[in-house]
Amino acid sequence: EPEVTQTPSHQVTQMGQEVILRCVPISNHLYFYWYRQILGQKVEFLVSFYNNEISEKSEIFDDQFSVERPDGSNFTLKIRSTKLEDSAMYFCASSDSPGTGGTDTQYFGPGTRLTVL
Amino acid sequence: DAKTTQPPSMDCAEGRAANLPCNHSTISGNEYVYWYRQIHSQGPQYIIHGLKNNETNEMASLIITEDRKSSTLILPHATLRDTAVYYCIVRVDRMFSGGYNKLIFGAGTRLAVHP
Numbered sequence: 255e256p257e258v259t260q261t262p263s264h265q266v267t268q269m270g271q272e273v274i275l276r277c278v279p280i281s282n283h284l285y286f287y288w289y290r291q292i293l294g295q296k297v298e299f300l301v302s303f304y305n306n307e308i309s310e311k312s313e314i315f316d317d318q319f320s321v322e323r324p325d326g327s328n329f330t331l332k333i334r335s336t337k338l339e340d341s342a343m344y345f346c347a348s349s350d351s352p353g354t355g356g357t358d359t360q361y362f363g364p365g366t367r368l369t370v371l
Numbered sequence: 372d373a374k375t376t377q378p379p380s381m382d383c384a385e386g387r388a389a390n391l392p393c394n395h396s397t398i399s400g401n402e403y404v405y406w407y408r409q410i411h412s413q414g415p416q417y418i419i420h421g422l423k424n425n426e427t428n429e430m431a432s433l434i435i436t437e438d439r440k441s442s443t444l445i446l447p448h449a450t451l452r453d454t455a456v457y458y459c460i461v462r463v464d465r466m467f468s469g470g471y472n473k474l475i476f477g478a479g480t481r482l483a484v485h486p
Contacts, residue, residue, distance in 0.1 A: 258414075287473065297415060297458075297476040310473060345414045349472075359405075360474060362414035 256280040258363035275331045277346030287347040380481045389446040393459030396440040408455040
């Protein structure tokens with residue numbers, strides 16, 4: 255069964271450093287998402303991406319964040335200058351176009367645990 | 372998107388049916404009910420979704436009331452591996468959302484399945 259994969263599973267970085275989290279969505283999917291979950295808190299939406307551009311972003315997704323689909327298979331989240339409060343699980347998700355009269359189901363990857371020291 | 376209300380926690384004995392309720396009294400006609408679960412800190416796992424008819428798949432059944440203001444997720448024979456946080460999410464059909472289709476997670480129901 256196709257699945258979303260994410261690398262690395264755990265990333266440790268120093269405050270102020272740049273990190274890139276990588277995701278390989280399900281191959282025929284067209285919509286891509288990033289969510290995050292701070293330890294003990296809810297899963298929060300960050301950004302959605304379609305047709306090579308951001309379609310929606312949350313207040314969390316400020317200028318320090320960016321997303322890219324560099325090569326047609328990977329989908330990346332970059333944090334330019336990490337802060338302590340960026341420590342969280344980051345989940346990538348992807349979904350297909352719903353076609354006629356349907357919905358699109360988002361499938362999530364296993365997550366990357368980001369620890370900022 | 373409409374908001375949902377779920378009990379914070381539930382218990383279930385292994386082998387018995389787990390019935391997880393969800394209230395979504397402000398749901399609109401073009402909004403679907405989705406269920407996901409999260410085991411430990413793993414990525415949310417899709418379970419099932421529906422609009423107004425009851426749905427069943429290999430994981431669970433979804434019962435939606437006739438007025439669509441509430442629903443119940445049924446795990447027919449719960450196992451220890453079903454211990455997780457279960458999220459009920461209401462989301463508009465993409466055809467009506469203009470492409471804005473994020474999932475809004477609440478606190479969910481923490482289901483504990485015990486031997």
